[in-house]
Ligand SMILES: NC(=O)c1ccc[n+]([C@@H]2O[C@H](COP(=O)([O-])OP(=O)(O)OC[C@H]3O[C@@H](n4cnc5c(N)ncnc54)[C@H](O)[C@@H]3O)[C@@H](O)[C@H]2O)c1
């Protein structure tokens with residue numbers, strides 16, 4: 001299969017490396033200089049330092065149209081902020097398209113009252129309704145996939161040909177890919193776990209203990225499920241790879257960029273300092289407000305998410321966040 005991966009960050013590169021063992025894969029970087037450096041040095045020094053790119057992987061840049069015209073599967077490996085543009089560019093494609101982004105679109109600070117950001121599949125329905133598209137998600141640190149460590153992913157789409165193409169492209173060699181039709185559930189899991197990982201990073205950075213972290217993960221899963229079900233998702237999806245699976249990984253795994261943001265905030269860094277020192281995208285920072293806005297519109301209670309938003313906004317300090325969550329009225333589980 002001819003696969004085009006657009007975006008040479010950590011995750012796009014790791015999946016392109018993996019697929020190159022069995023398919024013809026082109027990895028496209030928007031920065032020609034970066035593409036040239038990857039192609040000649042055989043290493044993505046910025047995003048996956050120390051890991052050699054397979055010889056078969058072609059790294060390229062420049063005009064995307066000829067590459068798009070030849071591809072049998074196109075994967076958008078960019079952050080959520082670039083998804084709308086990518087899907088708009090690909091809207092007339094006749095081959096399956098998948099994105100790797102996990103989040104909701106951020107709502108600009110100057111957006112009119114009542115506006116809210118969308119999940120990837122909602123963006124796709126707006127800008128490319130005829131596209132056969134889906135998402136590849138699940139618990140997966142790029143670094144571990146690039147080093148061939150065992151990983152399980154979920155390919156979610158309403159279109160069977162997209163699910164099949166993703167399984168054919170990526171299943172094998174220590175990577176299992178499960179198929180799921182519930183794309184909204186899979187996307188809500190992937191977006192909300194990032195926000196919750198900021199909360200557990202903060203919790204661990206403040207040394208609140210293992211009991212507190214387990215409580216955040218469990219009550220966070222309840223929040224995630226409530227929002228997903230209100231958006232039309234299946235409850236079972238949240239017990240799967242993109243729900244509980246990715247929440248456990250991201251909330252507890254020190255490779256997580258979202259968790260690192262929480263840890264850095266606990267050390268007293270400002271949000272700007274934390275984001276800058278990370279050097280990678282932490283989608284929870286941009287999605288948190290949208291998650292809360294969608295929840296409020298639907299009448300869904302998400303106290304942990306609300307506390308993370310208040311922390312990111314600077315309206316609550318780290319100790320105040322703990323007080324706000326622990327001081328809530330008792331309620332039934
Ligand atoms: N890194 C992981 O372990 C991992 C795992 C699963 C999912 N994801 C998700 O994948 C998405 C990408 O994450 P990442 O870790 O690769 O990010 P990253 O910060 O490592 O890299 C982002 C890359 O996207 C590129 N980019 C940004 N806007 C672009 C545009 N308009 N066109 C082309 N390229 C553009 C940047 O130049 C950069 O190369 C995020 O939504 C993330 O949540 C990441």
Ligand SMILES: O=P(O)(O)OC[C@H](O)CO
Nearest residue numbers: 138139140141256257258
């Ligand atoms: O590093 P994070 O926090 O963006 O998480 C990466 C992946 O989404 C984990 O599945």
